[in-house]
Amino acid sequence: MTENTTTATVTREALKNGKFRFRVNGEVTLKASVRGYDWASLYKDTDGKVHAWFHARQDLAMKGNADANKVPGLTQLGIAEITEYVPAETTKAAKKETAVTKTDAKPETKKTPAKRVEYTPQGRINAKKEYTVQEAADLMGMSANAMNHWFRRDYFPTEWITRDGSARKVRVVKGADLSTYVKTRAAEVKAKATTKA
CATH class of the missing domain: 1.10.10 (Arc Repressor Mutant, subunit A)
Known part of the structure; x- marks a missing residue:
């Protein structure tokens, strides 16, 4: 079987807890693995969805996965070298499009400092009292x-x-x-x- 890296993009993301998350064409297939695999053998089901089995070495990936070979309807495609996951940068324009507009939000009002109340005596202040x-x-x-x-x-x-x-x-x-x-x-x-x- 020949190496095929164009069938699917397989990425690996290092998590904060020391584990790894793997994605196939952007979809998470392995949420938290203690092993940081470098290669994946690729299979396609009857619906056209690509599945991946992860391996530590290229030669193991080329052999495929024994369990996958037993599943009916899976077609072996090739192997893919796993690359590091880079999250897509959100542009300002995309942020504006996805921003939720608050229709019931109160209009912003500029706060004015409280006026100093001036008190005047209601009667004569007795200096001796x-x-x-x-x-x-x-x-x-x-x-x-x-x-x-x-x-x-x-x-x-x-x-x-x-x-x-x-x-x-x-x-x-x-x-x-x-x-x-x-x-x-x-x-x-x-x-x-x-x-x-």
Whole structure:
């Protein structure tokens, strides 16, 4: 029998686990083999499909496979030298064709930074008075959580005191310090507005 390498392309792919995967004309015929065969004897069935039996040496491949010779309907074609498998490179055009278009995807919106909320006092800030979180929030027309954020970030000096003879201490800010911070904050906002304009 003469060598025939044009009947089918047989490739070998080295897997990460150290085993080998073999393909005949791109179709996987041996998923995971511990042996890296170099030759294959080729057979064709009645439907025209090419089958391969793998061998370590060329002379063994030329002898064919004893089991294959017993199968009715198989015609011995020749042998093929096994080459290394090279995956087809996907081009940009092919990627565009195969890309799945998301019809229900939300349109991309540009995120804009959150605007800095400007709080103005709802009443006159008494410089001599001490305000708790809730009292300062009510005065500024904001939530207690937002005011608590101001307290925790130390935007102005605060201190812990006891009130009405209670043993429990509360955190307060002096009216003068709160007034100074509010004025400074308003000036910063105004300055940013003028620079942007």
